[in-house]
Amino acid sequence: MTVDLLIRAATLADGRRDIDIAIDDGVIVAIGPRLDIEAARVIDAGGDLVTPPLIDSHLHLDSTLSLGLPRRNESGTLLEGIALWGELKPHLTIEAIYERARRLCLWSIAQGIGAIRSHVDICDDRLLAVEALTALRAEMAPFITIQLVAFPQDGYRRYERAAENLARALAMGLDVVGGIPHFERTMDEGAASVRDLMALAAARGLMVDMHCDESDDPQSRHIETLAAETIRHGMQGRVAGSHLTSLHSMDNYYASKLIPLIAEAGVSAIANPLINITLQGRHDTYPKRRGMTRVPELMAAGVNVAFGHDCVMDPWYPLGSHDMLEVAGMGLHVAQMTGVAGMRACFDAVTVNAAAAMGLSDYGIAVGRPAHLVVFDAGDPIEAIRLRAARRLVLRAGAIIAEAPAQRSLVMVGGESRTVDFRQPH
Numbered sequence: 285m286t287v288d289l290l291i292r293a294a295t296l297a298d299g300r301r302d303i304d305i306a307i308d309d310g311v312i313v314a315i316g317p318r319l320d321i322e323a324a325r326v327i328d329a330g331g332d333l334v335t336p337p338l339i340d341s342h343l344h345l346d347s348t349l350s351l352g353l354p355r356r357n358e359s360g361t362l363l364e365g366i367a368l369w370g371e372l373k374p375h376l377t378i379e380a381i382y383e384r385a386r387r388l389c390l391w392s393i394a395q396g397i398g399a400i401r402s403h404v405d406i407c408d409d410r411l412l413a414v415e416a417l418t419a420l421r422a423e424m425a426p427f428i429t430i431q432l433v434a435f436p437q438d439g440y441r442r443y444e445r446a447a448e449n450l451a452r453a454l455a456m457g458l459d460v461v462g463g464i465p466h467f468e469r470t471m472d473e474g475a476a477s478v479r480d481l482m483a484l485a486a487a488r489g490l491m492v493d494m495h496c497d498e499s500d501d502p503q504s505r506h507i508e509t510l511a512a513e514t515i516r517h518g519m520q521g522r523v524a525g526s527h528l529t530s531l532h533s534m535d536n537y538y539a540s541k542l543i544p545l546i547a548e549a550g551v552s553a554i555a556n557p558l559i560n561i562t563l564q565g566r567h568d569t570y571p572k573r574r575g576m577t578r579v580p581e582l583m584a585a586g587v588n589v590a591f592g593h594d595c596v597m598d599p600w601y602p603l604g605s606h607d608m609l610e611v612a613g614m615g616l617h618v619a620q621m622t623g624v625a626g627m628r629a630c631f632d633a634v635t636v637n638a639a640a641a642m643g644l645s646d647y648g649i650a651v652g653r654p655a656h657l658v659v660f661d662a663g664d665p666i667e668a669i670r671l672r673a674a675r676r677l678v679l680r681a682g683a684i685i686a687e688a689p690a691q692r693s694l695v696m697v698g699g700e701s702r703t704v705d706f707r708q709p710h
């Protein structure tokens with residue numbers, strides 16, 4: 285048997301070492317130690333980590349790389365960010381949105397990201413971002429999977445044409461129903477928006493991903509309605525709550541009732557550590573709340589928890605290079621998940637858990653799955669996070685679509701030159 289490609293001596297995320305992966309016609313055809321298979325091309329991983337791609341389950345492609353347009357967010361708050369986005373919207377063009385998002389996608393591919401779920405603001409009656417990003421989704425499909433969420437940024441009930449626009453956006457091909465209940469005018473309106481949007485998604489057979497309770501207000505409890513509606517509509521496994529930061533500020537008794545409800549509903553929780561640590565706690569003096577949702581407690585209860593990047597150089601966040609390892613690193617710091625199991629779980633939050641939140645059915649290293657793979661300059665997932673390790677090779681359906689040199693420095697000390705690689709000595 286001769287296959288197209290054989291990757292030798294890989295270390296897998298689950299700790300298996302010296303594993304060969306055979307790929308033919310873009311698909312994984314065999315996995316095992318020292319496979320006796322001929323290949324047209326052989327890549328020696330040399331014991332480095334090989335995983336399925338990183339996944340960003342929460343991003344805003346329509347605002348990405350717009351930093352400074354028309355001005356910077358000096359307070360750094362969520363509300364100034366939303367106001368700033370409102371100032372930018374009238375000046376947007378399809379071409380500008382497309383070009384910025386396309387540039388970001390090239391960064392994403394270089395960073396080993398295989399899929400992005402992007403929220404798309406539909407509270408612009410021209411729906412320029414919908415047009416731009418559906419075209420980009422098609423162009424990028426061979427290289428990166430893009431899911432688009434119809435996101436009523438200004439409120440589904442609060443913005444008068446949101447319902448009409450959301451229906452138009454879904455007709456134009458958006459994949460997922462979004463929402464922002466904590467931004468509606470009242471708690472009642474927020475809960476009503478959740479019920480409206482869940483009914484709409486259930487009727488159309490669509491997945492749901494709502495910005496939910498992105499607030500420090502412990503009374504912001506829309507996740508409860510979202511979970512209950514998920515059960516009522518039988519949509520377990522197809523719904524995500526993004527942010528859920530109010531859970532950080534709720535009292536422990538209420539959290540002890542709510543977290544099992546989220547688990548029962550099979551609702552994924554998508555935290556955004558880079559953004560939550562900068563946007564939350566803004567009304568506090570000291571002590572200042574971290575604001576990220578209760579990641580280890582949700583995981584312990586069996587909830588699928590993913591981490592998203594959320595923003596890259598836009599009205600809400602001035603930094604970032606779309607590196608999901610940076611996201612995992614921030615998540616483990618904020619959640620204080622520095623034990624071995626905790627750090628590995630944070631790698632899962634930007635890989636397998638994020639894929640589950642997006643409903644990606646062909647994700648993972650297994651026979652019969654597409655050969656979407658990343659070879660890291662690291663020996664295991666924890667080292668990958670620690671080093672934000674170079675993505676030496678990024679493969680899509682068995683083809684190399686990005687490569688980067690390993691990180692090495694030459695140090696001249698005491699009359700000798702030594703190469704430093706920052707790797708854990710064995």
Ligand code: FE2
Nearest residue numbers: 344403495594
């Ligand atoms: Fe977001």
